[in-house]
Amino acid sequence: MSIKRNFFAGVDVGSLAAKSVILEDGEIFATGLVPSGVDSVESGLKALNLALETGGLIQEDLTYIVGTGYGRVSAPYANKAVTEITCHAKGANYLHPSVRTIIDMGGQDCKAIRIDQDGAVVDFAMNDKCAAGTGRFLEVMAGVFKVKLEDLGALALSATELVPMSSTCTVFAESETISLVARGEKPANILNGIHHAIANRISGLFARVGIASDVFFSGGVAKNTGMKTAIEEALKVTIVKPEIDPQLIGALGAAVLARSFSKKEGLWA
Amino acid sequence: MAKTALYEYPAELREEFEATEDIHFRDGSRATAADVWHFMTEIGPKRYPFAYTQKKYAGSRLSRDIHLPSAIKNHYLLLTMNDRINKSRENGAPVIFVQGGQSVDPYYAAGGIALRPASVGLWARGRHEGLGLNEEAIRSRNQREKANHAISFEACQTAGYANIQEDDLPVDMVAPFTCLRCSDISYGVEAHRHGPNKAVKLMNIDYPMRHQADKPWAVEYFARNLRRLTSEIGKRAGREVTDDDLTKEIKLHNEGRRLAIDTAELWWSADLPPTNGVDRRALYQMGGMEIHGDPSASLTVLRESNAYIRERVKRGIKAEGVVDKPIRLFVCGSCVFPNDFRIEEAGAIIVGQDNHWSDISTLVAEEGDPYQNLAHAILSYPYEQSIEKRAEWTIEQLKKSRADGVLFLYQWGCNTQSAIARMLCDTIKRDSGIPTMIIEQHEGGSEQSEQLLNRVNAFIEML
Numbered sequence: 256m257s258i259k260r261n262f263f264a265g266v267d268v269g270s271l272a273a274k275s276v277i278l279e280d281g282e283i284f285a286t287g288l289v290p291s292g293v294d295s296v297e298s299g300l301k302a303l304n305l306a307l308e309t310g311g312l313i314q315e316d317l318t319y320i321v322g323t324g325y326g327r328v329s330a331p332y333a334n335k336a337v338t339e340i341t342c343h344a345k346g347a348n349y350l351h352p353s354v355r356t357i358i359d360m361g362g363q364d365c366k367a368i369r370i371d372q373d374g375a376v377v378d379f380a381m382n383d384k385c386a387a388g389t390g391r392f393l394e395v396m397a398g399v400f401k402v403k404l405e406d407l408g409a410l411a412l413s414a415t416e417l418v419p420m421s422s423t424c425t426v427f428a429e430s431e432t433i434s435l436v437a438r439g440e441k442p443a444n445i446l447n448g449i450h451h452a453i454a455n456r457i458s459g460l461f462a463r464v465g466i467a468s469d470v471f472f473s474g475g476v477a478k479n480t481g482m483k484t485a486i487e488e489a490l491k492v493t494i495v496k497p498e499i500d501p502q503l504i505g506a507l508g509a510a511v512l513a514r515s516f517s518k519k520e521g522l523w524a
Numbered sequence: 525m526a527k528t529a530l531y532e533y534p535a536e537l538r539e540e541f542e543a544t545e546d547i548h549f550r551d552g553s554r555a556t557a558a559d560v561w562h563f564m565t566e567i568g569p570k571r572y573p574f575a576y577t578q579k580k581y582a583g584s585r586l587s588r589d590i591h592l593p594s595a596i597k598n599h600y601l602l603l604t605m606n607d608r609i610n611k612s613r614e615n616g617a618p619v620i621f622v623q624g625g626q627s628v629d630p631y632y633a634a635g636g637i638a639l640r641p642a643s644v645g646l647w648a649r650g651r652h653e654g655l656g657l658n659e660e661a662i663r664s665r666n667q668r669e670k671a672n673h674a675i676s677f678e679a680c681q682t683a684g685y686a687n688i689q690e691d692d693l694p695v696d697m698v699a700p701f702t703c704l705r706c707s708d709i710s711y712g713v714e715a716h717r718h719g720p721n722k723a724v725k726l727m728n729i730d731y732p733m734r735h736q737a738d739k740p741w742a743v744e745y746f747a748r749n750l751r752r753l754t755s756e757i758g759k760r761a762g763r764e765v766t767d768d769d770l771t772k773e774i775k776l777h778n779e780g781r782r783l784a785i786d787t788a789e790l791w792w793s794a795d796l797p798p799t800n801g802v803d804r805r806a807l808y809q810m811g812g813m814e815i816h817g818d819p820s821a822s823l824t825v826l827r828e829s830n831a832y833i834r835e836r837v838k839r840g841i842k843a844e845g846v847v848d849k850p851i852r853l854f855v856c857g858s859c860v861f862p863n864d865f866r867i868e869e870a871g872a873i874i875v876g877q878d879n880h881w882s883d884i885s886t887l888v889a890e891e892g893d894p895y896q897n898l899a900h901a902i903l904s905y906p907y908e909q910s911i912e913k914r915a916e917w918t919i920e921q922l923k924k925s926r927a928d929g930v931l932f933l934y935q936w937g938c939n940t941q942s943a944i945a946r947m948l949c950d951t952i953k954r955d956s957g958i959p960t961m962i963i964e965q966h967e968g969g970s971e972q973s974e975q976l977l978n979r980v981n982a983f984i985e986m987l
Contacts, residue, residue: 325974340982364975376986378959381979 261318261523264306265509266299267339268326271362271390272475273302274506277310277317278514285310286503291362295326302506303332319517321509325363337512339505340368340379346508347471348374351495355467358457358486358494359504360476362390367460369467374508380460390476392425396449399432400442407446408481414447421452428452450481454489461490469495477501530569530576533561537590544593545828547601549608550632550820551615557593560600571653572603574660581865582657587803589843594829595799598806601816601825605643606650609817612637613694618760621684623700624858625907627883628814629898633773634754635761636697637817641684641859644695647817648687674718680706680859680935689719696760699727699753704908705858706940729753735910737903747899770894776823777813777888783826784811784884790833792875792925796842797850798833801864801874803843807833808876811884847871851987854878854927856918856948857934857941860965862980872984875925878918882907911944915951922958929987930960931980959987 260279267274268291275287287305291298299322307313314332322330323342330336339359347354348370357368369378382389397404418440421428428449435445470492476482478501483494499507517523538561547555555563569576577585587595613619620631622638631638639647645664652663664683670690671682687693698716716726729749736742758765787807791798799807806815810826813819835841842848851872855861858879867874882905889897906917922930932949934941942964949960961983963976 325978328974338978338982338985340978341985376982379982379986 260316261514261517262310262312262316263510263513263517264303264317264320265342265506265511265513266303266320266322266330266333267324267342267503267505267509268295268299268302268322268330269324269339269361269363269475269505271394272502273298273324273326274503275299275302275306276503276506276510277306277312278507278510281514283499283507285312286500286506288500288502291326295329296331299326299330300332318522319513319520321513321516323505323509334513335516337509339508340366341376342505342508342512343473344368344370344376344508345374345511346504346506347473349507349511350498350504351469351471354469354471354495356461356465356470356492358470358472358477359474360389360457360472360482361474362394365389365457365460365474365476367457367464369464374511378464380463382456382460390474392428392453393449393476393479393482395425395429396432396446399429399436400446402442405478408450408479408483410443411446411450411481412484414443415441416444416447417451418444418448419452420445420448446481447485450479450485451489453482454485457486458489466490466492468492471495471497471504473497473501473504475502528578530573531578531586532569532576533565533590533596538565540591541593541596544597545824547597547821548824550818551612555600560597563604564596564600568600568603572650572655574655574657575599575603577657579657581863583863583865584657584660587800588845589800589803592799592803592829592832592843594807594810594825594832595803597825597828598803598810598816601818601821602646603650605647605817609637609647612817613696616762618696618757619694620697620699620757621688621695623702623704623706625705625880625883625905626701627777627812627886627888627898627902628819629773629777629888630750630754630770631699631757632777632813632819633770634757634765635763636757638814639695639817640814643815643817644684644687644693648683648693651693679939680937685719688724689716689721692721695724697725697727697757699725699729699756701731701902702728704731706938725756727753727756731908732903733908735913737900742903743896743899746903747893747895750895750899767894770898771890774888774894774898775890776819778890780811780813780819780823780826781884781887783823783830784808787811787826787830787833788876788881788885789924790830790837794837794840796840796848797846797873798836798841798843800843800846801868805861805864805874805877808884809880812880846873851984852926852928853984854918854922854925854930856930856932857945858938859935860933862931862933862963863977866977867980867984870981870984872987875927876921878907878914878921881921882917911947911951914944915948915955918948918952919956919958922952922956927958929983930958931983932960932962934962934964936964936966959983 263278265276273291277285285306287302289301320333322333322336323339327336343359347357359366365382367380472494542557544557589595618636620636620638624640628638667686668683671686688695732742754765809815810822816822852875855877886901888901932945945962953960
């Protein structure tokens with residue numbers, strides 16, 4: 256007699272990437288990550304299908320799906336939609352139950368989230384609508400210096416000096432960067448300034464919600480080592496090391512919630 | 525492009541609706557429920573198709589709580605605004621553009637019609653017929669853009685002035701209480717200096733700020749300004765305004781205010797929400813006697829609605845589309861509120877708002893000098909007091925409404941509320957323990973951005 260296996264999926268459609276995580280009971284079973292396209296539904300499905308293929312599953316094998324991220328409102332495949340703030344909290348808590356503070360930096364916003372021992376959000380603050388201080392901001396800067404986005408952090412860490420920069424507006428910062436390049440400043444030093452400017456901007460969010468250990472860094476920008484170092488310096492904290500790609504934390508939290516919702520709804524015992 | 529089907533009221537509702545009460549207007553005329561039904565089912569869809577949109581998050585769409593007569597009658601009064609105001613103007617009533625959050629008793633006492641910025645917008649909307657939802661949104665957005673181009677500094681709700689200056693909306697006077705809650709009056713002054721429509725008289729009714737309600741000189745000074753106001757409007761309306769006129773008007777408006785307070789207390793006491801958030805807000809706002817441009821009409825609908833709400837609360841009837849035990853949100857700040865449809869879909873409901881409620885819930889004494897009484901009441905508006913006092917009053921409203929959380933929203937460019945938000949929210953949180961969240965809205969439009977709604981949804985999930 257075969258025992259029925261329960262699979263739960265979280266799909267996080269962000270502005271730059273779509274991510275999915277499938278849990279088998281309480282364990283990570285498969286993941287998927289693809290760039291976001293112009294069709295939100297299609298992007299989410301691509302990420303989900305990638306994880307399904309990796310795990311050798313089909314969509315019908317899934318007991319429950321939770322959609323999150325900005326694309327959650329266009330996720331007909333999901334049983335429920337939850338904001339990514341709640342999902343990042345659950346995802347970080349799943350990996351590190353001792354985490355009480357999360358910095359989430361995604362493609363178009365960054366968030367300071369405080370959570371309790373159960374991974375429930377107790378307070379949060381977000382940057383304003385401007386893309387300054389987000390993944391999009393770094394993407395623009397990578398374009399200015401003609402380097403790959405993933406190399407930006409390492410380049411910043413190779414700096415010998417810190418060039419003062421503002422982070423109020425992406426367009427202004429781009430002009431400021433071009434001026435600095437024209438004046439002969441070294442790219443690494445300018446990038447160091449950019450990373451620290453973003454980190455200082457994030458400090459403002461934590462002034463509102465406070466910081467408590469342990470601190471977790473999630474979202475696509477968390478892969479940037481230069482940003483991690485700049486934030487650790489600005490906030491005077493040590494960020495815990497994630498076991499999985501930090502860009503998947505929102506989708507992971509959504510999968511954790513999918514498991515919990517489906518249990519409450521009596522879909523499995 | 526294929527047109528999408530418009531919403532239709534169910535025909536089987538007609539008999540039930542036509543048995544409800546008439547709407548009585550200030551000029552002695554009336555609209556029977558049959559007239560209202562005819563307009564809303566036959567005329568309205570042709571003249572104002574945007575309101576009949578099936579788009580579920582559109583802020584201007586008709587309420588689907590079809591068994592609540594006020595929901596239909598409120599929309600009727602909003603959609604007939606242009607017809608009624610034109611008729612009143614032809615009969616000699618001057619229309620005066622006033623400030624948000626102020627009472628309108630003296631304007632009506634003097635024979636005028638007072639419209640706040642949102643109502644001026646409703647009137648302007650009524651002058652452009654046959655527009656679908658997107659066409660109406662483009663028209664409205666273009667007006668705001670024109671207003672933004674007309675000034676050299678940032679301001680928020682500028683569309684009211686743009687409607688007067690750019691759309692030739694036939695307003696007879698601009699006469700707001702100045703220094704009240706908003707920074708957009710400065711825009712009004714600049715628009716008058718530079719706008720093409722200089723024929724509109726500008727008269728600022730100076731409002732002495734900072735704890736003035738108990739200072740006799742301030743009450744006297746403001747009362748004198750109110751006399752100046754009624755005299756000026758009276759001249760335009762071709763009549764002399766007596767103290768008795770103002771006393772009568774105060775009594776009428778007090779009835780509206782009392783009914784709104786009673787309706788709110790009933791609503792707040794209910795185990796299950798008796799209306800959705802949109803209809804609740806309309807009911808409370810009717811107590812301000814301004815929203816329809818006819819206090820008598822608002823009062824008729826409010827009286828009838830109060831009885832319906834009482835019955836729903838007594839029988840435990842829940843409004844359609846609202847969950848059994850929603851998260852209860854109280855909204856602070858001027859001019860902006862989150863999309864009710866999205867809030868309710870997320871399992872919450874808005875139970876109240878400090879904006880306007882401050883003036884609606886302030887009764888005016890009815891004995892003695894009416895100008896002094898009115899001046900004293902206006903200077904006592906809790907919303908206009910110090911942050912500590914405003915927070916104290918807001919906490920009282922939070923307790924009465926059993927709110928779980930506070931959302932403070934303000935419009936980008938609002939230089940007053942943006943400065944107050946943080947301190948007010950911190951004080952509320954400190955003294956009541958109720959979580960708060962501050963959101964700045966950057967663009968107009970009732971459906972709102974995903975970024976804004978993302979914050980609101982996350983706040984609801986947190987609560």
